Amino acid sequence: MIPEKPATKMNKNQDKTSGLYKIAAKIIKKVKTGSSYKTQLYQAQYPNKLTLNAVLMNVFKWEKVIDVLVEKSNILEKENNMDRDLVYVFITEMMWSKFGLKGNAKNILAIKKYKNEFLKLMKEHDLEKLSGSKYTKVLKPRFFRVNTLMTTIEEILEKLSKLKFNKLESPKSYAEFLELIKSDKFKAKNVFVQDVHIKELLVFNSKVKFYELEEYNNGSLIVQDKASCLAAYLLNPEPNSTVLDMCAAPGMKTSHLAAIMQNKGKLYAVDRCKDRFNIMQKMLERYMVQNVETFNMDALTFPYYDDVKYILLDPSCSGSGIVDRVRNDSSEQNQNYFQTRLKKLANVHAQLLNHALKSYPKLERLVYSTCSANHEENEAVVDEALSVNGKFKLLDCTKIVKGWTNKGVPGFDCSEMCLNAIPSDDCTNGFFIAVFVRRDLEEKEVVKQEKNVEDIVVKEEENIVDEEENIADNEEEKLIENTKIINKKNKKANKSIVINTDSNVESKSNIKKQKNIEDNVVVKEEQNIADNEEEKLIESTKIINKKNKKANKSIVINTDSNVESKSNIKKQKNIEDNVVVKEEQNIADNEEEKLIESTKIINKKNKKANKSIVINTDSNVESKSNIKKQKNIESTPIVKSKNAKRRERRLKLEQSKGKNNQNTTKVKKPKKTKKLKTEEI
Numbered sequence: 001m002i003p004e005k006p007a008t009k010m011n012k013n014q015d016k017t018s019g020l021y022k023i024a025a026k027i028i029k030k031v032k033t034g035s036s037y038k039t040q041l042y043q044a045q046y047p048n049k050l051t052l053n054a055v056l057m058n059v060f061k062w063e064k065v066i067d068v069l070v071e072k073s074n075i076l077e078k079e080n081n082m083d084r085d086l087v088y089v090f091i092t093e094m095m096w097s098k099f100g101l102k103g104n105a106k107n108i109l110a111i112k113k114y115k116n117e118f119l120k121l122m123k124e125h126d127l128e129k130l131s132g133s134k135y136t137k138v139l140k141p142r143f144f145r146v147n148t149l150m151t152t153i154e155e156i157l158e159k160l161s162k163l164k165f166n167k168l169e170s171p172k173s174y175a176e177f178l179e180l181i182k183s184d185k186f187k188a189k190n191v192f193v194q195d196v197h198i199k200e201l202l203v204f205n206s207k208v209k210f211y212e213l214e215e216y217n218n219g220s221l222i223v224q225d226k227a228s229c230l231a232a233y234l235l236n237p238e239p240n241s242t243v244l245d246m247c248a249a250p251g252m253k254t255s256h257l258a259a260i261m262q263n264k265g266k267l268y269a270v271d272r273c274k275d276r277f278n279i280m281q282k283m284l285e286r287y288m289v290q291n292v293e294t295f296n297m298d299a300l301t302f303p304y305y306d307d308v309k310y311i312l313l314d315p316s317c318s319g320s321g322i323v324d325r326v327r328n329d330s331s332e333q334n335q336n337y338f339q340t341r342l343k344k345l346a347n348v349h350a351q352l353l354n355h356a357l358k359s360y361p362k363l364e365r366l367v368y369s370t371c372s373a374n375h376e377e378n379e380a381v382v383d384e385a386l387s388v389n390g391k392f393k394l395l396d397c398t399k400i401v402k403g404w405t406n407k408g409v410p411g412f413d414c415s416e417m418c419l420n421a422i423p424s425d426d427c428t429n430g431f432f433i434a435v436f437v438r439r440d441l442e443e444k445e446v447v448k449q450e451k452n453v454e455d456i457v458v459k460e461e462e463n464i465v466d467e468e469e470n471i472a473d474n475e476e477e478k479l480i481e482n483t484k485i486i487n488k489k490n491k492k493a494n495k496s497i498v499i500n501t502d503s504n505v506e507s508k509s510n511i512k513k514q515k516n517i518e519d520n521v522v523v524k525e526e527q528n529i530a531d532n533e534e535e536k537l538i539e540s541t542k543i544i545n546k547k548n549k550k551a552n553k554s555i556v557i558n559t560d561s562n563v564e565s566k567s568n569i570k571k572q573k574n575i576e577d578n579v580v581v582k583e584e585q586n587i588a589d590n591e592e593e594k595l596i597e598s599t600k601i602i603n604k605k606n607k608k609a610n611k612s613i614v615i616n617t618d619s620n621v622e623s624k625s626n627i628k629k630q631k632n633i634e635s636t637p638i639v640k641s642k643n644a645k646r647r648e649r650r651l652k653l654e655q656s657k658g659k660n661n662q663n664t665t666k667v668k669k670p671k672k673t674k675k676l677k678t679e680e681i
């Protein structure tokens with residue numbers, strides 16, 4: 001007699017499968033009671049977040065259909081009040097997952113009996129049309145940002161042309177641009193258009209994925225929603241200035257800032273969440289960001305005050321603006337919970353914003369952004385900050401982002417000056433931005449803009465027109481496969497850099513000296529100064545300006561940096577390009593969660609491959625010691641002590657020393673990274 005298959009193995013598989021379903025159901029429940037989807041996904045005890053996300057997204061897509069199926073079939077009552085959320089997961093998997101509903105557990109078998117009845121109901125009531133749900137109804141285009149730290153727009157356009165992508169003529173106004181990307185013309189997979197505001201942003205149909213494109217895999221082309229790009233675009237820091245990104249991880253906006261700064265100057269990237277911080281380090285490395293120093297600490301205790309001129313504040317929010325992300329249940333019983341959570345978040349935002357506006361004596365411009373659609377986290381926070389920080393006022397965002405019509409929610413003092421990105425109108429994620437400028441500098445800003453307009457009137461430009469084509473598909477398998485290949489390459493090239501200092505004698509001694517500071521130094525040794533990049537920047541800006549002018553006497557795009565850039569070009573004319581081709585990895589989809597997930601996989605692999613090199617620099621030690629000196633700073637230092645002032649003077653001196661050193665470093669400029677031990681979130 002043939003023995004039966006061992007029950008244990010079977011049970012194990014069953015358990016594994018139903019584990020995914022149970023976790024998915026648990027997340028749905030938590031999100032319905034006000035938890036953030038993203039946080040729940042991160043924290044879920046399920047290793048494959050991509051799969052988990054896919055299961056959940058499918059449930060939300062079919063939710064309305066399932067509502068009807070459940071009601072009409074009376075399944076919950078018939079099946080002894082089985083958990084509603086679990087039933088929703090089972091039904092989704094059974095009806096619409098390409099893998100089907102797996103397992104033989106009692107409750108799974110019970111659901112499977114309903115398949116025919118459900119199919120019949122679907123047909124009878126034409127339920128399919130209900131799919132798509134409130135969570136996924138906005139079809140966004142896919143935005144790819146050209147990483148100008150690694151390539152040029154022209155190079156990417158050329159590549160796309162070779163791939164037979166067809167570049168549509170850039171519309172003259174934002175209204176026309178929106179019309180175009182919502183039109184049937186844009187449904188083709190092989191067309192794209194350059195964004196009307198952010199010239200390094202290329203806009204494709206949502207189906208376009210570049211998982212097989214070298215430029216995508218090596219970080220030259222980055223998936224980044226336009227709304228997210230607007231934050232760095234509106235901050236628009238000058239090259240060679242000092243910028244602080246207070247809530248930086250995973251580093252998407254930091255890398256954009258570095259690109260705008262052309263890798264020149266100082267960029268401090270701070271984040272208090274260790275996991276996200278680690279991912280950011282990898283990302284910035286991969287995107288060849290070289291003017292950054294990263295800090296794993298609470299931004300409220302970040303000790304460098306003196307030379308910060310620009311701040312980006314993009315704090316953790318309720319995330320209600322993100323398309324494709326589950327919104328919080330607005331049913332009455334959850335409102336209290338949600339309101340309390342909103343209040344807490346808004347308080348944290350206000351604390352960070354006030355700290356930023358008060359603590360940095362040379363601060364000229366600050367961008368406050370959230371991906372929330374809730375005014376509690378947006379307009380209300382801005383109004384409050386303005387009321388207690390008289391030195392600052394707001395710039396009118398929609399005047400800078402020409403043609404943008406969605407301003408702040410009416411009813412607040414700041415409403416008219418803020419920018420809201422509304423998915424259904426702007427084809428982006430939901431987003432909110434306010435730009436603070438120091439009052440006494442506002443005049444300067446205006447003069448700069450006017451000067452720039454005059455400049456452009458005098459000059460002539462050309463248009464860049466190109467054509468190109470298409471590409472393939474995604475998938476987790478591909479991602480992992482690519483990652484393997486890349487890691488192999490990395491191993492061969494031995495180019496990666498990272499992490500722990502245990503093996504490093506110098507670091508060890510630093511650890512001793514600095515007792516409370518954990519060393520985690522990532523140093524990169526290349527510098528990438530793109531070829532006539534600045535000329536190109538000005539060139540395209542001029543084109544846009546000319547078009548805008550013709551269309552409507554518009555204000556210039558990229559205005560602040562233009563004048564500066566020109567003079568920088570002169571200054572930099574003789575700088576040689578030295579583009580060091582670097583390691584690559586592959587990242588998943590455009591969702592931040594996926595990005596983080598894949599980076600984690602890659603990190604694990606890199607770690608296994610043991611490729612890390614650690615370099616410690618003098619300036620690191622210096623900075624660390626500064627941090628140590630400042631480590632007791634707990635909150636906003638509104639009144640500075642004599643000691644603090646002395647410390648700042650010393651810091652200034654040390655930093656200017658560092659600046660001089662940097663200026664003399666022609667090609668190789670190490671990226672410094674410090675990880676500080678701070679309180680957990």
Ligand SMILES: C[S@@+](CC[C@H](N)C(=O)[O-])C[C@H]1O[C@@H](n2cnc3c(N)ncnc32)[C@H](O)[C@@H]1O
Nearest residue numbers: 247248250251252253271272273298299315316
């Ligand atoms: C919306 S995310 C930032 C996204 C990031 N700007 C980007 O573009 O990739 C918010 C980040 O703020 C961090 N954060 C929240 N409060 C913080 C604080 N007090 N200090 C430092 N980081 C903080 C969180 O850990 C989280 O990584």
